[in-house]
Amino acid sequence: MRSATTKPADVDTPKASQNALQIPEILESIVIWSLHLHYVYDDRCRRVNQLRRVAKVWQSTIDHNPTLRCFAFRDPLNTSSSSTSASPSQKTTLTTPSPPPRFSLAIFCRPYCTALEYELAAVTEIAYSHSKPIGQSEFQKVLHSITMTHSPIIKGFRMKRKVPRCLASNIFVTGPTVESIYLRFSGSADFDWLEALRKFAKxxxxxxxxxxxFEYDYHVESEEGVRGTDLVDAVGKAVGSFYELSGKGEGKDASFSIQKIEVWIGNPVLLKERPQSIPGWQIRTLWESKPWKS
Incomplete structure (x- = not known):
């Protein structure tokens, strides 16, 4: 009799907890409480993006909660949790409107940028000298490993290198989102290559x-906000064009060498001017040359 009475309880208890986690209001409260209690700011971004992959209801819950969207760097509207959660009566009593989100100070999504820097660090040199591309195949291999994260071969390659898996590439690289960023490529080149670069530049x-x-500021723009895919695609397109400028046309056999790749972000309203002429920019180094290891 005792076993008969305890058996249904053993079966019903996990079902009850599972059902509770299917209710968005309960689920989002538990997730927010857990993130605040157990994770620092950077780890919250990584953790909440992992939780999105648990089930469709988890993904939907996170994507519809302003706090969790901000943690996940998935808020394209730059909305704050306070303005979204306020009741209509509370909104009518406000006398001083908050400034537009576009004037908020954007910060980098550090977990994504750190993982991207780690990946790109596998490239030692990006150069073209004596009619020979240096680091081109190495660079293409790294880009492939970043963009093809679902390939079994790439997963094995990552495990062997002990590479920290990049966050989902469809998250925004900043929070609040910015519509424009600049990639700055610093290096040296001969005059033929620089002339070809000026013709290539937008x-x-x-x-x-x-x-x-030289310094070359490559403009990246997206109306919804610059995502990880935009950033990686821009790096790949720009560097690929550098090799092409050396291999054909007026810049044929012209040499170049890249020493550093940086990403610049600032107030999107001011992004129509050259970055170095504007105060308040944030800079993140994505890659630096390591020719001594080649």
Missing amino acids: PTDYVFNLFTN
Whole structure:
């Protein structure tokens, strides 16, 4: 008799807890409480993106909660939790409107940027010299490993290198989101290559050189906000074009060498000017040359 009475309880208890986690209001309260209690700010981003993959109801709950969207760097509207959760009566009593989200100070999604830096660190040099591309195949392999995260081969490659898996590439690289960023490529090149670069540059790009040393600001723009895919695609497109400029056209056999790749973010309203002329920019180094290891 005792076993007969305890058996249904053993079966019903996990079902009850599972059912509770299917209720969005309960689930989001538990997740927010857990993130605040057990995780620092950077780890919250990684953890909440992992929880999105548990089930569809978890993904939907996280994507519809403003606090969790901000933790996950998935808030394209730049909305704050206070303005979203306020009741209509509370909103009518406000006398001083808050500034538009676009004027908020954006910060990098550090977990994603750190993982991306770790991946790109496998490339030792990006250069073209004596009619020979240096680091091109190495760079393409790393980009492939970043973008093809679901491939079994790439997963094995990552495990062997003990690479920290990048966060989902469809998250935004900043919070609040920014519509524009600049990738700054610093290096040296001969004058033929620099002339070809000026012809390649978009009107919103900037090329500055002092003799053979140069800085090239490559403009990346997205109306919804710059995501990880936009950032990686821009790095790949720009570097791929550098090799092409050396291998054909007026810049054929022209040499270049990249020493550093940085990402610049700032107030999107001011992004129509050259970054170095504006105070308050945030800079993150994505890659630096390591020729001594080649």
